[in-house]
Amino acid sequence: MWHAQCQRYGGLEPELQRTLRSLAEGKPLRRATGGAPRPGTQLVREWNGRTYRVNVTKDCYVMAGERFKSLSAIARRITGTSWSGPRFFGLNGTARAGT
Structure with missing residues (x-):
């Protein structure tokens, strides 16, 4: 079942794969700095000439009236x-420019 899900949805994110590999090798877990944005924050990102605005709420992210559980889901959309x-969204390093 897991293999079918990987084929359909793309498997684990590369960052998660690196983290799991490091943990398996006995390396300490490196924590991200900054954490999640606070509720009330508005994130703005330009991509391919279009501006996207995301509002952070207590339990989700809202873009154009649609609710998302994660910023990665929004980036994928x-x-x-x-x-x-x-x-x-540039929260843990520099986001690459939209092309």
């Missing part, structure tokens, strides 16, 4: 590919 949502 915007780009059509698998992205780290925090990275896409």
Whole structure:
């Protein structure tokens, strides 16, 4: 069943794969700095000439009236590919420019 899900949905995110590999090798877990954005924050990202605004609420993220459980789901919706949502929105490093 897991293999079928991987084929259909793309498997584990690369960052999670790296984390799991590091833990399996006995390396300490590196924690991200900053944490999740606070409720009330508005994230703005330009992608391919279009501006996207995401409102952070207590239990979800809202973009254009649609609720999402994660920033990665929003980044996937915007780009059509698998992205780290925090990275896409520039929360843990520099987001790459939209092309």
